[in-house]
Amino acid sequence: MIEPKWQQTWDAQAAFRAFNPGETVPAAHPFAQRHGTDAMAPGRQFPPKYYILDMFPYPSGAGLHVGHPEGYTATDILARYHRARGFNVLHPMGWDSFGLPAEQYAVKTGQHPRVTTEANIANFTRQIKSLGFSYDWSRELATTDPDYFKWTQWIFLQLYNSWFNPATNKAQPIETLKFPADCVTAEQQRAFRDGKRLAYVSEAPVNWCPELGTVLANEEVIDGKSEVGGFPVVRKPMRQWMLRITAYAEKLLADLEIIDWSDSLKEMQRNWIGRSEGAEVDFQIAGSSEKIRVFTTRPDTLFGATYMVLSPEHKLLAAITTPEQAEAVKAYQAFASGKSDLERTELAKDKTGVFTGAYAINPVNGEKIPVWIADYVLASYGTGAIMAVPAHDTRDFEFAKKFNLPVIQVVEPPAGKEWQGFTDDGTAVNSGFITGLATVEAKRKISAWLEEKGLGKKTVNFKLRDWLFSRQRYWGEPFPIIWKRDAAGALYHEALPESALPVLPPTLEDYKPTTDGQPPLARATDWVTLPDGSIRETNTMPQWAGSCWYYLRYTDAKNAGAFVGTPADQYWMASNGKSAGVDLYVGGTEHAVLHLLYARFWHKVLFDLGHVSTPEPFYKLVNQGLILGEDGQKMSKSRGNVVNPDDVLGEYGADAFRLYEMFMGPLEMVKPWNTKGVEGVYRFLGRVWRLFVDEASETVYEQAETTAADATQAQGLLDLIKLSPAIQDVPGTPAQLKTLHACIKKVTEDLDGMRFNTAISAMMVFVNEAIAWEVKPVAALRTFLQLLQPFAPHVAEELWAKLHAGSSVALAYAPWPTYDPALLVETEIEIPVQVNGKFRDVIKVAADADNATIEAAAKASEKVQQFIGGKAIKKIIIVPKRMVNIAVG
RNA sequence: GCCGGUGUGGCGAAAUGGCAGACGCACAGGACUUAAAAUCCUGGGACCAUAAAAAGUCGUGUGGGUUCGAGUCCCACCACCGGCACCA
Numbered sequence: 001m002i003e004p005k006w007q008q009t010w011d012a013q014a015a016f017r018a019f020n021p022g023e024t025v026p027a028a029h030p031f032a033q034r035h036g037t038d039a040m041a042p043g044r045q046f047p048p049k050y051y052i053l054d055m056f057p058y059p060s061g062a063g064l065h066v067g068h069p070e071g072y073t074a075t076d077i078l079a080r081y082h083r084a085r086g087f088n089v090l091h092p093m094g095w096d097s098f099g100l101p102a103e104q105y106a107v108k109t110g111q112h113p114r115v116t117t118e119a120n121i122a123n124f125t126r127q128i129k130s131l132g133f134s135y136d137w138s139r140e141l142a143t144t145d146p147d148y149f150k151w152t153q154w155i156f157l158q159l160y161n162s163w164f165n166p167a168t169n170k171a172q173p174i175e176t177l178k179f180p181a182d183c184v185t186a187e188q189q190r191a192f193r194d195g196k197r198l199a200y201v202s203e204a205p206v207n208w209c210p211e212l213g214t215v216l217a218n219e220e221v222i223d224g225k226s227e228v229g230g231f232p233v234v235r236k237p238m239r240q241w242m243l244r245i246t247a248y249a250e251k252l253l254a255d256l257e258i259i260d261w262s263d264s265l266k267e268m269q270r271n272w273i274g275r276s277e278g279a280e281v282d283f284q285i286a287g288s289s290e291k292i293r294v295f296t297t298r299p300d301t302l303f304g305a306t307y308m309v310l311s312p313e314h315k316l317l318a319a320i321t322t323p324e325q326a327e328a329v330k331a332y333q334a335f336a337s338g339k340s341d342l343e344r345t346e347l348a349k350d351k352t353g354v355f356t357g358a359y360a361i362n363p364v365n366g367e368k369i370p371v372w373i374a375d376y377v378l379a380s381y382g383t384g385a386i387m388a389v390p391a392h393d394t395r396d397f398e399f400a401k402k403f404n405l406p407v408i409q410v411v412e413p414p415a416g417k418e419w420q421g422f423t424d425d426g427t428a429v430n431s432g433f434i435t436g437l438a439t440v441e442a443k444r445k446i447s448a449w450l451e452e453k454g455l456g457k458k459t460v461n462f463k464l465r466d467w468l469f470s471r472q473r474y475w476g477e478p479f480p481i482i483w484k485r486d487a488a489g490a491l492y493h494e495a496l497p498e499s500a501l502p503v504l505p506p507t508l509e510d511y512k513p514t515t516d517g518q519p520p521l522a523r524a525t526d527w528v529t530l531p532d533g534s535i536r537e538t539n540t541m542p543q544w545a546g547s548c549w550y551y552l553r554y555t556d557a558k559n560a561g562a563f564v565g566t567p568a569d570q571y572w573m574a575s576n577g578k579s580a581g582v583d584l585y586v587g588g589t590e591h592a593v594l595h596l597l598y599a600r601f602w603h604k605v606l607f608d609l610g611h612v613s614t615p616e617p618f619y620k621l622v623n624q625g626l627i628l629g630e631d632g633q634k635m636s637k638s639r640g641n642v643v644n645p646d647d648v649l650g651e652y653g654a655d656a657f658r659l660y661e662m663f664m665g666p667l668e669m670v671k672p673w674n675t676k677g678v679e680g681v682y683r684f685l686g687r688v689w690r691l692f693v694d695e696a697s698e699t700v701y702e703q704a705e706t707t708a709a710d711a712t713q714a715q716g717l718l719d720l721i722k723l724s725p726a727i728q729d730v731p732g733t734p735a736q737l738k739t740l741h742a743c744i745k746k747v748t749e750d751l752d753g754m755r756f757n758t759a760i761s762a763m764m765v766f767v768n769e770a771i772a773w774e775v776k777p778v779a780a781l782r783t784f785l786q787l788l789q790p791f792a793p794h795v796a797e798e799l800w801a802k803l804h805a806g807s808s809v810a811l812a813y814a815p816w817p818t819y820d821p822a823l824l825v826e827t828e829i830e831i832p833v834q835v836n837g838k839f840r841d842v843i844k845v846a847a848d849a850d851n852a853t854i855e856a857a858a859k860a861s862e863k864v865q866q867f868i869g870g871k872a873i874k875k876i877i878i879v880p881k882r883m884v885n886i887a888v889g
Numbered sequence: 890g891c892c893g894g895u896g897u898g899g900c901g902a903a904a905u906g907g908c909a910g911a912c913g914c915a916c917a918g919g920a921c922u923u924a925a926a927a928u929c930c931u932g933g934g935a936c937c938a939u940a941a942a943a944a945g946u947c948g949u950g951u952g953g954g955u956u957c958g959a960g961u962c963c964c965a966c967c968a969c970c971g972g973c974a975c976c977a
Contacts (some may be wrong), residue, residue, distance in 0.1 A: 017950070074918080120891050126961080263893070268893080268972060272972095294906085296977080374975095375975090378976065378977090461976080462976090593972090593973095653949090663902095670894095672900090676913095683913095757901090757913095758911085761912035764903045830908085831907095834907080877907095877958080883907045
């Protein structure tokens with residue numbers, strides 16, 4: 001009853017609309033009442049901004065589950081808190097609405113995904129609004145909206161039209177790329193540029209998921225299975241669009257230092273980027289002009305290399321394999337390529353491999369060592385070849401044992417450790433000129449030596465691969481790319497001009513891929529072929545594309561002329577003292593290496609190209625913990641333990657729901673749902689209510705309500721409820737003020753530290769005390785409502801309105817209360833007394849008592865006497881205002 | 890295997906190195922009620938003791954250490970959760 005009333009009021013006033021610099025603020029808006037109508041006018045000192053963001057949801061058919069509102073409630077509380085503190089708060093919501101389920105539904109039923117998506121968005125909107133979140137709905141966006149994905153496509157064009165200049169360490173327009181001298185024909189120049197673009201086409205083997213009918217990025221493949229659905233993924237060579245995220249590996253790693261994310265999350269990103277320092281070394285093939293380059297992090301073990309291993313896909317294999325071994329090598333290559341990713345990772349603990357017949361020369365000692373191929377060496381990492389040092393590498397050791405290859409010790413471990421299979425740092429032995437050096441030293445010396453002789457050089461390798469950016473789907477952003485043929489008949493690609501944006505997907509009858517394996521878009525033959533004979537790209541972008549920049553669009557959601565306007569970007573993304581960007585971003589860990597890495601990458605490109613003003617998008621990021629079912633298991637349909645927020649809301653209301661989500665425990669922790677717990681906070685809200693209202697008038701209201709014709713009429717009856725007569729306009733007693741100010745202090749500090757659960761418990765303590773007050777000072781209760789407002793806004797606004805009898809001051813914009821430390825000072829304090837470290841008694845002394853007084857009081861205690869009586873006092877420790885400890889012998 | 894996180898009552902959890910278990914749930918007893926619901930009051934870590942209590946002992950995953958004093962700091966280990974994993 002109360003909740004819809006306030007939700008309608010907020011909606012009607014657009015109460016939580018955030019204003020950009022230069023915008024006109026209507027005089028009636030509560031923001032204007034707080035800050036003045038020209039608060040945002042240019043040249044005027046406008047309030048500091050606070051940008052607080054939730055990870056926007058994919059609007060699924062199942063609707064919201066209780067996990068979504070956990071983060072949303074936390075951000076809403078902080079948004080309301082900062083609003084009360086006088087910040088101009090940007091708190092938006094939108095929809096990550098491209099995605100597979102709507103497309104699969106379309107394949108089954110023929111219903112356009114847009115219809116499904118819109119229905120789901122409507123349902124999500126209803127659910128989210130029913131929770132009373134203070135979003136600025138005027139900035140709502142959906143990635144599937146052409147006005148939005150127009151700019152997603154535009155950003156893709158920026159990537160397409162840029163290259164990464166290692167000299168400046170920045171992305172730059174492709175026109176700044178200089179052609180080499182031998183690059184003269186139009187075809188050569190085009191090929192040269194296409195090879196440098198941040199968005200490029202590659203023919204490499206990719207992760208193909210037959211079940212989903214699309215390719216997937218490395219990040220979307222887990223243990224050889226698709227992240228979505230858990231279907232098998234196989235390697236398959238295909239022509240695909242890639243984004244050159246590897247060019248940013250170093251920056252993505254280094255800039256983790258300037259943002260405030262949890263250690264575990266930063267570590268996940270570091271692991272995924274996987275930087276490792278080492279050296280590349282060239283090995284001459286005996287009796288051949290070919291050289292094989294290997295990457296190693298342990299050049300100091302070069303003297304212990306007893307064989308080499310190439311990946312089965314290595315380019316030089318054909319050239320170096322001896323005729324006698326050719327057949328075996330070919331058979332092994334077929335065997336390796338036939339393995340699925342699943343088999344290669346899960347079942348391949350047993351090493352396999354074949355001798356190529358070739359020998360390589362170890363550059364440090366001229367030894368001839370055999371060259372093998374084995375699938376434990378990956379083509380896609382380093383140089384696709386290794387020098388094997390079985391004595392000091394676990395994998396090489398296993399392989400050597402299986403194939404009886406020699407093992408030579410070159411590192412001496414610390415005393416007491418077995419040298420075979422020792423992989424940590426030690427001292428070099430049997431290693432010529434580096435013998436006797438510690439590993440770190442040995443690495444340095446041999447790298448310098450290799451470099452000097454031209455045999456190798458220091459290098460850095462990354463695990464991070466380029467981002468596979470195309471999908472064979474219908475429900476995604478089409479690429480603004482067309483294909484043409486040159487004079488020789490070869491296909492080449494070309495960007496559509498900005499004026500052609502947005503490129504809309506065609507209307508289809510059938511959303512399945514074509515029978516010959518083309519993406520669904522290829523079915524629209526009249527869409528695909530342009531009048532001039534060129535052909536459209538039929539792949540679409542992955543779901544991650546839209547979420548890579550949505551936080552920027554919120555700052556300037558209606559801008560028709562740019563993806564974001566510079567003033568809006570500079571205002572909302574500005575530094576708030578520490579590092580620039582979104583001030584607080586809350587979402588689940590599942591996006592640690594997907595969305596969060598991709599978004600950082602795009603942002604850095606946009607930054608390099610001068611389109612945004614900050615190097616990082618999200619300054620502070622917090623992951624909310626998973627909410628488990630009542631049985632302590634992960635919520636899932638199959639377990640039947642899913643809690644639907646609608647049910648909880650119907651039973652207890654939004655305020656109780658919000659309060660419980662926050663009261664369960666620290667935001668970041670994993671915690672089980674417990675409906676009984678909701679009852680607890682519901683009872684608390686009941687006590688808050690009874691603290692304010694007159695019970696007799698409530699009975700009158702209840703009787704009237706049962707006879708009310710409809711909801712609107714019933715809402716009017718709320719006025720029948722009168723304030724409790726105990727509430728009077730009198731100054732609070734010192735004890736009452738102390739209770740109140742202790743609560744203000746605790747709630748304020750806990751909100752600053754995002755400790756919502758303890759803030760709520762502090763309010764419970766206040767209410768438990770205040771409810772016993774015979775006379776309730778109105779000012780104290782008013783202040784309490786301000787503390788309660790961010791957590792339980794509906795009931796707080798309702799009671800606030802009653803206290804102000806018709807005046808229209810919105811509680812949401814009332815200035816946050818401050819506490820007076822003077823009121824919290826204790827005159828008499830209790831101090832625990834320990835004897836030999838064991839707690840024995842509590843003494844009461846004046847707060848400013850000196851040590852001698854405290855000591856005397858402690859010794860005077862009867863209980864303490866029992867323990868020190870007759871014993872010699874060795875030492876007395878007194879911590880003023882804290883405790884006393886008497887050590888006796 | 891590597892990295893990160895977490896271990897505290899029957900349960901969710903609190904505790905700047907200083908009275909462990911705030912606050913809440915569940916539970917028990919009582920008040921109000923014809924009765925129930927709602928509400929209000931009281932109790933509550935374990936052990937030992939007792940008619941009941943007081944007093945006492947033990948207690949924050951395990952084992953050590955630092956300290957007058959450790960849930961908190963240090964070392965070693967165990968368990969669970971999450972991530973990565975043939976990345977040379």
